[in-house]
Amino acid sequence: MTSPIHPVPHHPGDRDALLARYRQVRAASRALCAPLETEDYVVQGAPFASPPRWHLAHTTWFFEQLVLVPYAKAYREVHPAYAYLFNSYYETVGTFFPRAQRGLLSRPTVAEVLAYREAVDAAVDALIAAAPDTQWPEVCARLEIGTHHEQQHQELLLTDLKYNFSLNPLHPEYRPAGEHARGGEPASLRWLREPGGIREIGWDRAAFAFDNERPRHRVFLEDYALASRPVTNGEYLEFIADGGYRAAPLWLSDGWATVRREGWDAPLYWQQRDGAWHYFTLHGLQPVDPQAPVTHVSYYEADAYARWAGRRLPTEAEWETAASGAPMTGNFVESSYLHPHAARGDGAGYAQLYGDVWEWTQSAYSPYPGFAPLQGALGEYNGKFMASQFVLRGGSCATPADHIRPTYRNFFYPAERWQFTGIRLAED
Amino acid sequence: MTSPIHPVPHHPGDRDALLARYRQVRAASRALCAPLETEDYVVQGAPFASPPRWHLAHTTWFFEQLVLVPYAKAYREVHPAYAYLFNSYYETVGTFFPRAQRGLLSRPTVAEVLAYREAVDAAVDALIAAAPDTQWPEVCARLEIGTHHEQQHQELLLTDLKYNFSLNPLHPEYRPAGEHARGGEPASLRWLREPGGIREIGWDRAAFAFDNERPRHRVFLEDYALASRPVTNGEYLEFIADGGYRAAPLWLSDGWATVRREGWDAPLYWQQRDGAWHYFTLHGLQPVDPQAPVTHVSYYEADAYARWAGRRLPTEAEWETAASGAPMTGNFVESSYLHPHAARGDGAGYAQLYGDVWEWTQSAYSPYPGFAPLQGALGEYNGKFMASQFVLRGGSCATPADHIRPTYRNFFYPAERWQFTGIRLAED
Amino acid sequence: MTSPIHPVPHHPGDRDALLARYRQVRAASRALCAPLETEDYVVQGAPFASPPRWHLAHTTWFFEQLVLVPYAKAYREVHPAYAYLFNSYYETVGTFFPRAQRGLLSRPTVAEVLAYREAVDAAVDALIAAAPDTQWPEVCARLEIGTHHEQQHQELLLTDLKYNFSLNPLHPEYRPAGEHARGGEPASLRWLREPGGIREIGWDRAAFAFDNERPRHRVFLEDYALASRPVTNGEYLEFIADGGYRAAPLWLSDGWATVRREGWDAPLYWQQRDGAWHYFTLHGLQPVDPQAPVTHVSYYEADAYARWAGRRLPTEAEWETAASGAPMTGNFVESSYLHPHAARGDGAGYAQLYGDVWEWTQSAYSPYPGFAPLQGALGEYNGKFMASQFVLRGGSCATPADHIRPTYRNFFYPAERWQFTGIRLAED
Amino acid sequence: MTSPIHPVPHHPGDRDALLARYRQVRAASRALCAPLETEDYVVQGAPFASPPRWHLAHTTWFFEQLVLVPYAKAYREVHPAYAYLFNSYYETVGTFFPRAQRGLLSRPTVAEVLAYREAVDAAVDALIAAAPDTQWPEVCARLEIGTHHEQQHQELLLTDLKYNFSLNPLHPEYRPAGEHARGGEPASLRWLREPGGIREIGWDRAAFAFDNERPRHRVFLEDYALASRPVTNGEYLEFIADGGYRAAPLWLSDGWATVRREGWDAPLYWQQRDGAWHYFTLHGLQPVDPQAPVTHVSYYEADAYARWAGRRLPTEAEWETAASGAPMTGNFVESSYLHPHAARGDGAGYAQLYGDVWEWTQSAYSPYPGFAPLQGALGEYNGKFMASQFVLRGGSCATPADHIRPTYRNFFYPAERWQFTGIRLAED
16 A cells, blocks of 8 residues: 555655645635535435535545555544545455445534544645655655545536435525626537547656556547537537437437436436426526537437437547647636536637536547556556446536646546536547 | 314314424424434435434424415415425325435525424414314314324434434434433233233224224234233343244244345344444444343344244234223333333333333234224325234334323334334233 | 144045045146147246246145155155255245246256156055055145145146236237126126124134134124125226326325336236227237126225225125125136126125135235144245235135135235236225 | 448359358258257246247348348238347337347247248248349348348357256256367467557458448557467466455456455356366356366456456457467367367467457457448447447357458457356457
């Protein structure tokens, strides 16, 4: 558990910078919870939608068990049961409380979890100051991955909360819609040609990336084209109106079985009200905006839509190659809008590659050639999920802006819809 | 929904007495919640174990929908969604939020539910004062059943809370054990002979009873004998030690299937710790007291124990006949002990017929000859559960003392164990 | 396993009579299979609907394991695996192949099962001749119960086969409808008054009856009335037309949950075809006969129908008291019609108490006062099912005529519909 | 449904050759059934393990519905229900009987299914002779795919039958083990280096291949090495002995969940008997041969074994590149051994690339760049399964020798084990 993390961190000496980042990330988690009632912290709407309190505790557990326990000799665990209660799935760290039962626990209370956070934060502060130089590279690497881990849970905290709230007939509002630019014409759909050949994808820089983004390697691509922006709700409504959810030949076999078993007839959170489609958002039930990107669609729906449209989904190599040169700007969690915007204007390049919606690719989540997971418990972070999931790219309106990269590989099962997932089309 | 309730109430003119009882019962529900954290109000540990907040709201819904809405013309519902959210199972009142999902709602908050209670209480207060004499008998009858309904939910609130807490590895304590007499020798087991013949059971007095206790009617009993006290943990431990949970011939077929499917090897809440049996109680994990009545056993376990002991369970007619002359004293919720006591001393008669543990009878829960359910929504209260359940008698340590009667028929499915259920043996 | 069966058999000396009965019952099982294709012997349409071949083998297993193995010293088991494969649920005899998987076995083949029958028959023949007089009473008692056991399985073989065939879109016909009288006017519905008081029910004669029919004992009945004939399809169609399957207040709570979960809108085997109700019968799909008794209804449906009709179901004591004086004639399996007939004419008494359809009573299946199950394995025959089931009376069109008695207690779970179950109403 | 199949067949004029192949393939299906009892044709041991009779009928349905109905004008369907009963999953052809219920049908009988085959065969014979030249290319293409389809079902018939038999405690034998060479030393494990670079995979010849093998396209490979032979039972036993099935870090997350849920501790069909591992084979229960390739392992087990061995599974491109030059010889269904052989001798190249066991690759089953499914119903053949499955290569001991190709892509879900699946390791 104390074996060195590979690769080495990129700024082994800069303790002040890491401390600042640590504090900023930890504060951001707390800030996301500001609008919550105590009761909201407890509920788990489905096995996949953990209570907010659990996210606050588990991200703290990560620092406690993977940094403080191995490296801060004087540290004493806040509670002997937390190592068990707040482990998510790290088999090499120990047993864990069943995931599906996180919503069955009313204790520790929110106040106790916040006290847990404070105790761990104080100990991390002290460790950053006091770790001997010989240990600092390892401590630094683990703290850094911990901050990225916590940023992932910030996004999950929001999407889980949205799911939990969606089950409530009262349609609770997380908070009022933030400011968002509405000016300009809706962006039209253009096709951007990308030449084929040998390309390189994956991460090779010193700065942080997850192990699954490495190593950088060569792939061969045929010529292809990518859509300039994601599919909009208006376009998706045409698919619905054309009977897309009732036309078996458009669907993968597993997808069609899911459509029938679940009774899907629209994206998650959509409902008819007075004859018009609405969707549940983090600021309550809203009319569907036809110009905004469609979101909360499964891989099956993205794939069926693409087939209906006579196109296909891109591979992750195609996406990354196209996106590598694009600016990493967009509608991220910091905009506080927490819902995808309509793309505006008609620039020459791509719109909304980053932020707004995670874009399903047709690539199954697999190891890159030469992939080596981190050693010890951190090796369970990414590698063990490399079966039956699909890669998504680009981040969403719930992703922190400094958390995303062109090489970032997110992954979910093809039936999952509770993330801010969307569709960008490709063609040969 | 406004049809008269049969039978007529016993004190049609006494508005003050009813107001006093209403206030006392309502206050008792609040008092039971005093030890809770806000988080505790939210959790539903199983479909059958509703959140405390739901009990507070549903008992209020009962008065709102079945008393105020039909009889208090000026009353305005506190929230339009509550009629749906807090209906338990009254099909004739309208649709209801699914029972198994009560723990998925964080809103309305506890504070909002308490405000709901206060608004309804104020309206009931006003209605008691202002109802015209012509309506008063109906209003009175419905308010009275509402108070008994709320007392049932007080017991459920405690047993549901116990179940919810039992899932938590932290073993939360509801509150410290109250005072309870420990003096005297443990009561020995004696057999009291009861002569057979034609007997009468059921309720025929003016005072309140549920419709399922009526009409009083004749039954024919053979001679029988009843045990002077319930089976103790010590006696039940002998059954366990003798391989009771592994001996198929002792069990009903459905019971044996349950034992194997669920892996039962002891009553609910029992666990081995350092080689000794403990049980989870409302004051935390405790060593098993061999002299206290065994509790949290299913009908299947009660029946198997009786077969192992060469005895049988009593019928409800046998129980009621024997209990009719006994004093209705015992360990009820008011003792605050919230766990069965050891029976003490060797009086001439029965011990612990009332309070401590509900006693399984071998009688399936069926209508009495001539049974007529109440009309309208209240007809759903009892009658529609008359299949596949068994009758329990006598109340428990979580029952309010003024809620129980010799004719009171409680009923649960034979596999259920989360009530304070116990065993009293009979023989021919 | 060799302990004496109580009570002693009624004809301890008559070996010839028993041999004749044994041969007659065994031949009847074979005769019922005459119309089957080899493939029909293999299928198990649901966990409760065993393959015909299994019935042939299990009834043989009963004689082998409960008679030959303990009493015929020289007997050698036909195959060492059959004791396991063809045990149904006798825990005291040994482990058994899982019930739900009986349809997964293609071996032993039908031919091998028939050879098994022949080997056991020969050994039983020899034992009847050779058993020493000291053992004969026990051997005789076990052989006798074995023949009644096989008759029960003859009925199950037909109802299971009907269920299996019903799943086949080809609507296979078991055999053409036999002769049945169609003359006379349909019987009208009359109410026959029965006086209350102390009555006796249960079996006390020397002739065979199951242990659950004993002991004969006193019960107290109020005055009641019984319908002169069962509810017809025509009457039941009015219930359907009146929205009976959509009216929650008519149903027991468990029943309503079943209706919604299973999507019930008519009895089992009913389907609309060209706008008219048909039902699947053992002679194929047929138009519903409005004058014939409704059949293949669950207890829930029988109870809901009775509530809709403003009546109730009888108790088993009411049924038995009324039926004790009636002639035991009716439409049994020997008529080969294998479907209930319309009652004809207007005699003074009851029609169709015996045969045609099993009549649901409101009595839960419970032990009679003083009930003592048989000892050893045969004690598992009846007693261990005394929870959550309801008693049916009178036999059906698939029951052998010499198998039924006024005291005969059949029992099924309230949701089960694949037997020939029907409804006779009662009122106070 | 009559749209042309792309690509065009390779021998548009050779009617005699096609007729010969048609007859040969059809006869082979019948020959595989020769050892079966009638009862064996009926059983479906799991939703995925169809009855043999169903395979005989479905392959016939394919020719009837996809060739005769559109092209043989005078053809009359043998039975109007067969189009529904024997459709597997072709949504565009019509509805289909539920897959999981194929074992619930005893009719049509085996004799009727054989008559169905004969009627269709006669009509196909006639169509081959009589189809006008203008239609012949389409007819020919569909007949050809039909023969390959039937060969796939021949393999499934054997693996399904093996599964069905494995559930039977009698351990039925399909037929005695055929001849198989046992001479020579067991092959040792060598590593063969393969240079990286741009390679081409996929089919581009005129001869038949499935649509999912096209188009031939370029991929970029790093240098890699492949094992000279598959992993043996002896090697796999070391993994078991080393606690492989209890070591969470070796497993994919989904795999570990499967191991625990299913209680896996060895490959499918393995069981301990008298302290030694045996496996169920098509010639009964046999001791495990340590030199034969391990088979009936899931992807999860293959992947965990590779991780334990410090290696990895190959990609399908790596496998195909290595296998393209190898001779397509091996232990196929024609050898009648129906179980993998031990590899013998130490040749310079690869052993057992073809036949013996299907080899799991780490490649998710996805469309090749530029993949276009066939039009109409045949487009459902392969494309709609491109999610959550993994590619297997090389054929098995149950594959017809003339059915396999270097480019052949088989695919199964990662938890499936009832095919003859095995492991060949790779390394960077």
